[in-house]
Amino acid sequence: MERPRGRGAGASADDPLFPVGQAPRCAGLDELDGHIARCRACPRLVAWREEVAGVKRAAFQDQEYWGRPVPGFGPADAPLAVIGLAPAAHGANRTGRMFTGDTAGDFLFAALYEAGLASQPSSRHTGDGLTLRGVRLTSPVHCAPPANLPTADERDTCRHWLSAELRLLAPGLRAVVALGGFGWRAVLPAIRGSGRALPRPRPAFGHGAHALLPPGEGLAHPLHLLGSYHPSRRNTFTGRLTLPMLVDVLRRAAELAGLPAGR
């Protein structure tokens, strides 16, 4: 399990060592989310998220963009985590809440609602009253990347936040859904960083893939890892991912996590 070792302990928010210095020390999700929201460790992503927030899309000219890293969303004792890729430039980078305000979020929240995991089928802004039932939404990269494509260095720098989030969720966490191959590949080392061993060979991503990961140090329960295609515009508009396909994976994950069935 990743523990404080002093590396990056005194790093400022714009130092690449800020996540590795702060994340292992966090004692709760509120503290973690606070550090994430002020992180400036990746210069390219800081520049992009702030440029987008300043220029804005024409349709949102009257809105104040968040323009900062987007922390996870959902209860601190969630038995199920859903892990995407990164905030969208005019979605979560605008609204400040995971998957909120873009077409991927529209699709995901409709599926979460169908699976009984969200209080409403849409997610427009932070004041819309939406709550999640037993689910924590997060991502391996917390800043909007150009072309939705973080670099390997950015992914690895941000991974310390995800490892810490999974460590803090670990006592009650029973299942994780990774959305897309990027999320799947990013979540495996983060799961290892949260204190669990990974099977060899590493489980391969696919829609509907399922791997059972052993409990690891100090943890009583194994962890179910499931894969789904990402609800990106490309996947949903081409029919590669349909709503029933995503609902099926979420229902299966909810059942494995011990959450009540349906809505």
Ligand code: SF4
């Ligand atoms: S991507 Fe992650 S590590 Fe990089 S600046 Fe954003 S929050 Fe910090």
